[in-house]
Amino acid sequence: MLKASEILQRFIETKLQVHPDVVRYLQEQNDPTLVDQVIRDASDQTVVVSPAVIPKLRAERDGTRFLTDPGLEVLAGIAGTSEAVTSVHDYVHYFRDRYNQLGGIVRARAHAMPIEALVKTTRYKQQECTIIGMVGDSRTSTKGHKIVQVEDPTGTIAVLFNKNRPDFSEAERLIPDEVIGVRGTLSPEGTLFFGNQLIRPDIPMNHAPFLSKTPGRAVLISDVHVGSNTFLPEAWDRFAAWLKTADVSYLLIAGDVVDGIGVYPGQEQELVIQNIYEQYNAFGEMLAELPKRLKIVVSPGNHDVVRGAEPQPALPDKFTGSFPENCTVVENPALISLQGVRVLMYHGRSIDDMISLIPGATYENPGQMMEEMLQRRHLAPSYGRRTPIAASKLDRLVINPIPEILLTGHVHIMGITRYRGVLGINAGTWQGQTGFQKQMNINPTPARAVEVDLQTLEYQVRDFNEA
Amino acid sequence: MMAAYHKRLQDGLYEAISVAEQARALGIDPKTRVEIPIANDLADRVEALLGITGVAARIRELEQTMSREEASLRIGDDFVAKRFGETTREEILDHAIRTGMALLTEGVVAAPTEGIGNICLGRNDDGTDYLKIYYAGPIRSAGGTAQALSVLVGDYVRQQLGIGRFIPRPEEVERYIEEIKQYNSIMSLQYLPSEKEIRTIVSNCPVCIDGEATEQEEVSGYRNLERVETNVVRGGMALVVAEGMALKAPKIQKNVRKMKMEGWEWLDELISGTVKTGDDDDEIGVKPKDKYIRDLIGGRPVFSYPMRKGGFRLRYGRARNTGFAAAGLHPATMHLLGDFLAVGTQMKVERPGKAAGIVPVDTIEGPTVRLVNGDVLRVDDLALAHQISGSVERILDVGEMLVSYGEFLENNHLLVPCGYCDEWWQLESNGASRPTDETEAILLALDGGYLHPEYTQMWDDITPEQLITLSDWVSRTGAVTRAGLVLPCEAEGKAILEELLVPHTVRDDRIIISRHLVLIAALGLDLHLQRRGVWADAPTDGHNALSLACHLAGFAMRQKGGTRIGGRMGRPGKSKAREMKPPPHALFPVGEAGGARRSFQEASTYAPERNRDGGVITAEVGERRCPACKTITYKNRCTCGAHTEPVFRCPKCNIEINADRCPRCDGGTVCTQTVSINVKNDYATVLEELGLRTGMVPLVKGVKGLISRERVVEDLAKGVLRARHSLYVFKDGTVRYDMIDLPLTHIRTDECGVTPEQLVALGYTQDVYGVPLTDPTQVVELRPQDILVSEKCAVWLLEVTAFIDDLLEKVYHLPRFYNVTSRADLIGHLVIGLAPHTSAGVLARLVGFTKANVGYAHPFFHAAKRRNCFYGDTVIEVYDYRSWTKVPIRQFVLENFDLSNPGLDHFGTFYSDPKRSFLTRSVDTQGTMHLKKITSVSVHRAPPALIRFGTSRGKVVSVTPEHAMLIWDVDYLKKIRADEVKIGDAVPVYEGGQVLADRITELDIVPCPDDRVFCLTVADDHTLVADGIFTGQCDGDEDCVMMLLDGLINFSRSFLPETRGGSMDAPLVLTSRLDPAEIDKESLNVDVGSSYPLEFYLAAQQYTHPKDLDALIDRVERRLGTPAQLEGFMFTHDTSNISEGPLESTYTILESMVDKLGAELDLAEKIRAVDADDVAERVLKTHFMPDLMGNLSAFSKQKFRCTRCGSKYRRMPLAGRCIKCGNTIIPTVHEGSVKKYLEISKGICNKYAVSEYTRQRVEVLDMAIQSTFGAAKEQQLGLADFM
Known part of the structure; x- marks a missing residue:
């Protein structure tokens, strides 16, 4: 395999700077002639070689969309599609499905062999090869290297990532249960696999988002928390007033629409509406006062009345009686098409887990967590931590197809990122700082809405904190 | 004597x-x-614990002239002078710090050996050396003061040796801050210092407080620091900085000043900046405290709400079986409270402490009850209690509770007024003897004393208006006959009589009060029930009913009610043989060959391959060599008859080394070999030697594998004999x-199954009054x-x-x-x-x-x-969805043991992960707490109960091998330290500070069916003392x-x-010999006089602090140093039999939660001092709903387990079956365990006045459970359904 340093050297020799993505791509291709070709193709004005100059990497826009409804369509997560856990086999299917879907994406870029072949035969000792597997437990060796158990349906092997390798930081960000490809060499004893390169399913570098052909604007919010004594009604009123005049067609709300009951101990002391039905009525009335032309989509979050295990079902009828007709309830997660622009709505419970697992991650920067999700092509990669998962035949938390917009909430801090053409929006909240957040020194960014132009995917943040 | x-x-x-x-x-x-050295005093214990010869004598010398704390520092001088054979600076430091720690912890906790992992020197950026102390999890058992002082000891010796101060780098300081905060979120510290405080401590402390990795979590910010070996959170370090240095700064300062040590001036800043946060429930005067009922567990009834009328009435005194955290109740009370309180059952109480063991004392008042026929009577007799218990309609008053002065002193609780009682009356009666009837009592009172308590009603419980109403009613409708005062049975009047606890009978719809003279007098009536003249100047405003009654009666009365104390049932008692799970008879490895029961019989038939002879197993055992014939064996005695010695080898270099570390590669050495053992033959030989036939021996069980350093195999004959006597061996070889x-403190021979002659033979020649012992009823000290x-x-x-x-x-x-x-x-x-x-x-x-x-x-x-630290009810904090909740660790453990998912360690001990999700997050480690538990669970202190849990047997967090060695080798040779490296290399598990908690914690916990969990080992209850232990597992x-x-x-x-x-x-x-000066300080607060003086009772009326009365009460502490410290004790209240009352708690007898809860709520409805609806709601809120939510959440995060080999998986393997053995894998949380309390919770919502909020929570949970498991599963279809 080509070494990153060699590739860099080649570019530096020609006085070109190079984008890290290009280096990774070239490594993956493992074709020395490609480097020359890229250098040759770089025009005289080029200072930094970006992925765009790579011949095969020209952005390819996915232009075909079959639209049954020119406006809003729920592509996945229609109410009633989530399933109960019926047997232990569901767990096998669930993780197999995750492995198959994500492994398939990786496989397109790397020719992998089953782990069993490495473990059970002597043929591959000290040879370079590639495996695709799900990450199990990991630890840091006494010398500081990262040792990760990687598992596929045929077997499991320990993979060592050397801390002195340039992309060790990638390995440090490995978290349990994500699916990766590893290129590397089997140790002489055949018990350890030295990882040279780590391949995540990721968004293709040449991905370009679909854009709506017709004008249209959507507003994205989440975490309204009606019923809490820290819900901000004045700010919401300003938002509602603005919506009356704004040129927007869609309002998406990514969960925690009410504060719920019994979500945490002592919650009753922090509720102004202690009755769960009245909380939803109050929320429904707030929606009913919004312009009827708006198409509203509501998905649940961990404070909502439905089960906590993801995928979470849509809000049941007995709580949505007061919701207006122009409101659609969907599950969490749900994939929505707005004039062909796909929005993946996910409440974001897994962000807690990812922040605790990924070195350097903070609540202040939820945008990074969305990038981490996209790189892993999964909304909640780590099983068994804070995010409850209801296993079913298919893993609906896999990010496939690639959406144009990923909308999350949960952490109450706004964060926006653009990663390989995907717009990631964590929409913040409509709740002020709670006692708990104060204690934990979390400073929320409430009362903001993100307005997105579906023709350009340009966005604008609207702040309703002050009149 | x-x-x-x-x-x-x-x-x-x-x-x-x-x-x-x-x-x-x-x-x-x-x-x-x-192998058990005998220690007669503290100095001996320290010497034996640490194995430093000669140190005991020096400690005794030092203790002549200085305090123990001072001695713990001064002893350092001797080490510096190399008096005990130390050779290196590290060794001097090591010995000095551990010895100091051992002194400070009374030489009985594991902290000195296990709490300090390693002591070594580091290098500052300016080239000077500094001292690093690596604290490990068990340091918790030392308590904050000893933790803090150990740092001081280190500094003292460091200065003597000329070693420099620790100069931390800025990023290291920040690492401390991040790490301590993170530890707090995993385990909940008692006190979390502010960033500023941590910064002050770390940048100024002359010793580097380091630690072993104890948790599973790694820090995310300040990673890979050069001088901090691990990225994993170091629990011992966090404890010492937070609970030691920050919390005990004043203690350190005191010693610094006394010893005139330099370099600790910064403590001033720390102390002045520390805001003292008082306990939130510090009482002022006294207010009702509901802390003891904040977490109700289903099936453990409440007997009295806080300070509520009808609750336990305080009586001061110590019976021969109370004091030292035990309180007395009348046996009739114990029986009428549904038999939930058996002798020894723990009760959680409102005050003075948190919990009390309940013992029978029949010289105090029993409960007052109303029978179904309307009679009201006080029950002071257990036989009577048995007779009427079926016809009790309401328990108007639960009777008196005997609490000693020493308990108030121990718990630092203000004295509170007690009800008037006979011993107090006697102090005020000018020598008059106890009145025999009501008339005599009134005459005595008219002479100027107070009315005797026996004849006094609860006037302090009613209002003056009620008194007037009653007086009018009695005057209007009553008649005095020969039987007594006769009244119509009218509800309003009867209710007031019941509040006053006036005993009466109801016959033919008429109330008859036989003892009525005081009542009539206090109501201001004459014998013809006409108002007497005293009404004319009766005070009408601003007075309570008691003073009005005194005025009307014309004689003085004292309040009879006094302070009421709330109480609920705590942990039931226990008395059973210690068993590991599964219980072995011998510490002999049978591995998988022994089957699930690890039996020799099964191993004898085991054949690894089909056509091989059975009975041969392969086991990893210690390698030993016979010094005489050089034969290599695993047995302790060679066939030639000589005793064999363990052989240690370096696994890397494969050379034999008689040391803990390999001189060539510095790896740790091991003592192990894999051998084939012909179990069948061995077993047969043993039977023959013992003269037994196969049929005479029941199943003999061994262990799966050996986990000791030397992997010593116990003689099989011992196991066979134990099996013959149905005894199970514990991990250390004992039963x-x-x-x-x-x-x-005193016994009667008739209550303890012996004869006076037997006691005389043991040296008990006379009773407590000096009379020769001949009669079974004599009281003997x-x-x-x-x-x-x-x-x-x-x-x-x-x-x-x-x-x-x-x-x-x-x-x-x-x-x-x-x-x-x-x-x-x-x-x-x-x-x-x-x-x-x-x-x-x-x-x-x-x-x-x-x-x-x-x-x-x-x-x-x-x-x-x-130990001298306590953890009382150790409270742990658990993380739930988004916030922290405090739970007593005991409860936490009880609620979170995952019955469906117990695991086994090598040694055969049971453990499980907590099943509740909130707990779960950090749980794993829980801990196992002892130390561990705590660790794993998020604990305030241990968790066991993370859960867990809480409890455990000594498993503690696993440690890197190095330390472990240390531990064992209490011998403390310097060699010991080396172990770390070696094992680490060999066994990955140890590296990186894996937390151990996992294993540990769980192990300890043992569940009982139906949600009762006991800690196998002991733990999990609050120990009084236990503060120190990491976890609360210990009981x-x-x-x-x-x-x-x-x-x-x-x-x-x-x-x-x-x-x-x-x-x-x-x-x-x-x-071998107790010295009261060297045992836990709590025992010094036991009062040993035969009475309390009048000043005491009067002072208690004024809410005086018990310390102010120190001089008035005869306590052990005041006798120290005299022969009276061990004998001549007395008690204020006798009791006729220390085993009277229920012997087994209803809680233990009833099996299902439904039955327990039913009994609990029935009782709640009967007791006047208890609000049944509130009990129901509290049980829902603090037990059932957390359980439902926790299990539901745990279901969606559950682990998996192999049914054959017991391997556990954090998630389902992709292969869909066990990676190790290929067997099927099952979930660890089942639908049934999730739904366990669902129906009962819905039932409570229907039956009791539960708040709408709670009702809706149950409804929402019900929906969530349905959506997770699907609508109620179809009933099992019968054949008929298809036809």
Whole structure:
């Protein structure tokens, strides 16, 4: 395999700077002639070689969309599609499905062999090869290297990532249960696999988002928390007033629409509406006062009345009686098409887990967590931590197809990122700082809405904190 | 007297030791000498614990002239002078710090050996050296003060040696801040210092407080620092900085000043900047405190709400079986409260402390009840209580609770007014004797005294308006007849009479009050029930009913109600043999071949391959060599008859090294070999040697594998003999029996199953009044090292003595020793008492038996076994969805043991992950707490109960091998330290500071069916003392006993597990003689006089602090240093039988939660002082709903387990079956365990006035459960459904 340093050297020799993505791509291709070709193709004005100059990497826009409804369509997560856990086999299917879907994406870029072949035969000792597997437990060796158990349906092997390798930081960000490809060499004893390169399913570098052909604007919010004594009604009123005049067609709300009951101990002391039905009525009335032309989509979050295990079902009828007709309830997660622009709505419970697992991650920067999700092509990669998962035949938390917009909430801090053409929006909240957040020194960014132009995917943040 | 007593004990001890030495000399055991050193005082214990010869003498010298804290520093001078053979600076530091720590912790906790992982030198950026102390999880057992002072000890010695101060780098300081905060979120510290405080401590502390990795979590910010070896959170470090340095800064400063040490000026800043946050429930005057009912567990009833009328009435005094955290109730009370309180059952109380063991005292008042026929009577007689218990309609008053002054002092609680009682009256009666009837009582009162309490009603409970109403009603409708005062049975009037607790009968719809004179007088009526003239100047405003009644009556009365104390049932008592899970008979490995039961019988038929001979197993055992014929074997005795020695090798270099570390590669050495053992033949040979036939021996069970450093194999014959006597071995080679311990200072022979003659033979020649002992009812003062065990325990001890005799005779070929045939023969034999989590046993003599399932012993005996820190009800904090909740660790453990998912460690101990999700997050580690538990669970202190849990047996967090070695090798040779490296390399598990908690914690916990969980080991209850232990697993007031000879012959350190904490719970030393000055301070607060003075009662009326009355009360502390410190104790209240009352709690007898809850709520509806609706709601909110939510959440995060080999998986393997053995894998959380309390919760919502909020929560949970599992599963379809 080509070494990153060699590739860099080649570019530096020609006085070109190079984008890290290009280096990774070239490594993956493992074709020395490609480097020359890229250098040759770089025009005289080029200072930094970006992925765009790579011949095969020209952005390819996915232009075909079959639209049954020119406006809003729920592509996945229609109410009633989530399933109960019926047997232990569901767990096998669930993780197999995750492995198959994500492994398939990786496989397109790397020719992998089953782990069993490495473990059970002597043929591959000290040879370079590639495996695709799900990450199990990991630890840091006494010398500081990262040792990760990687598992596929045929077997499991320990993979060592050397801390002195340039992309060790990638390995440090490995978290349990994500699916990766590893290129590397089997140790002489055949018990350890030295990882040279780590391949995540990721968004293709040449991905370009679909854009709506017709004008249209959507507003994205989440975490309204009606019923809490820290819900901000004045700010919401300003938002509602603005919506009356704004040129927007869609309002998406990514969960925690009410504060719920019994979500945490002592919650009753922090509720102004202690009755769960009245909380939803109050929320429904707030929606009913919004312009009827708006198409509203509501998905649940961990404070909502439905089960906590993801995928979470849509809000049941007995709580949505007061919701207006122009409101659609969907599950969490749900994939929505707005004039062909796909929005993946996910409440974001897994962000807690990812922040605790990924070195350097903070609540202040939820945008990074969305990038981490996209790189892993999964909304909640780590099983068994804070995010409850209801296993079913298919893993609906896999990010496939690639959406144009990923909308999350949960952490109450706004964060926006653009990663390989995907717009990631964590929409913040409509709740002020709670006692708990104060204690934990979390400073929320409430009362903001993100307005997105579906023709350009340009966005604008609207702040309703002050009149 | 005492001298003779001690001599008898010593003689008995040395007789046993000589037998044991003979037996061990034969070489059948791992070592040829008895392995429990005898320690007579603290200095000896320290020496024995640390194995530093000569240190005891020096400690005694120092203690002559200075305080213990000072001595712990000064002893450092001797180490610096290399008085004890130290050779290197590291060794000096190591010995000095551990010795200081051992002194500070009374030499009984594991902190000095296990709490400090390593001590070494680092290098500052300016080139100077600095001292690093690596604290490990068990440091918690030391308590904050000792933790903090250990740093000071380190600094003291460092200065003497000329080693520099620690100069931290800025990023290291920040790492401390991040890490301590993170630790707090995992385990909840008692006190979380502010960033500023941490910064002050770390940048100024002259010693580097380092630690071993104890958790599973890694820090995310300040990683890969050059001088901080691990990225994992270091729990010991966090504890010492937060709970030691920050919390105990004033203590450190005091010592710094006394010792004139330099470099600690920064403490001023820390202390002045520290905002003292008082306990939120510090009482001012007194207000009702509901803390004890904040977390109600289904099935454990509330007996009295906080300070509510009808609740427990405080009575001051100490009976011969109370004090030392035990409180007295009348046995009739215990029975009428549904038999939930058995002798020894713990009750959570409103004050003065948090919990009290309940014992029967029949010289105080019992409950007052209303029967279904309307009669109201006070029940002061257990027989009467039994007779009427079926017809009790309402419990108007639950009776008195006897609490001693010492309890208030111990808990630092203001004295509160008590109700008027006979002993107080006597102090005010000018020598008058107790009145025999009502008339006499009134006459005495008219003479100027107070009315005798027996005739006084609860005037302080009613309002003046009620009094007037009653007076009018009696005057209008009543008539005085020969039977007494007769009144119509009208509800309003009767209700007031019931509030006053006036006993009456109801016949033919008329109320008859036979003892009515005081009542009539106090109502201001004459014998014709006409208003007397006193009404004319009756005070009408601003007065309470009591003063109005006094005015009307014309004589003085004192309040009878006094302060009411709330209480609910705590942990039920326990008395049973210690068993590991699954319980082995011998520490002999059978591996998988023994099947799930690890039996030799099954192993004998095991064939690894089809056509091989059966009965041959492969096992990893220790490698030993015979010094005589050089044969390599695993047995302790070579076929040639010589005793073998363990052989240590470096696994890398494969050379034999008689040290802990390889000189070539610096790796740790191991003692191991894999051998084939022909179990079938061995077993047959043993049977033959013992003269037994196959049919005569029940299933003999071994262990799966060995986990000690030397992997010593126990002689199989011992296992066979144990199996013959149905005894199970504990991890250290002994057999033990666990009992809750209760204090006792005096006994009567008729209550403890012995005769006066037997006691006389033991040296009890006279009773407490100096009269020769002849009569079974005479009261005798118990000697400090004499104990009473439960009758069940006696049965077990009979088996043990028979086992030991068989062992001596058939295995060691020595004469039988005990020759005990009946229970009575056991009297006078010596045993070893051991408290959980300690490493020091106490010598004791058996003098009697109790019917109750408890162990009764002198408070000193209990105290001697305790650590000096407490954890009372250790509260742990658990993380739930988004916030922290405090739960007593006991409860946490109870609620979170995952019955469906128990695991086994090598040694056969059960553990499980907590099943509730909130707990779960950090749980794993819970801990196992002892230390561990806590660790894992997020604990305030241990969790056990993370869960867990809480409880455990000594498993502690696993440690890197290095440390472990240390532990075992209490011998503390310097070599010991080296271990770390080696094991780490070899076994990945150890690296990186894996937390151990996992294993540990869980292990300890043992669940009972139906949600009752006990800690196998002990733990999980709050120990009084236990503050120190990491986790709360330990049950501080539950101890175990073992026969002396069993300990001496069968115990070996070589059996102890090679994990941190492995030596907890093992009798590393034996204290043969108690010195009250050296035992837990709590026992010094036991009051031992025969009465309290009048000033005391009057002062209590004024809410005086107990310290202010110190001089008035005869306490142990005031006798220290005199012969009276051990004898001449008295009590204020007698009781006729210390085993009277229920012997087994209803809670234990009822099996299903439905039944328990039913009984609890029925009782709640009966008791006037209890609000049944509130009880129902609290149970829902604090037990059932958290359980439902936790299990539901755990279901969606659950782990998986292999049914065959027991491997656990964090998630389902992609292969869909066990990676190790290919077997099917099952989930660990089942639908049934999730839904366990669903129906019962819905039922409560329907039946009780539960708040709408709670009702909706149940509804929402119900929906969530349905959506997770699908609509209620179809019923099992019968054949008929298809036809």
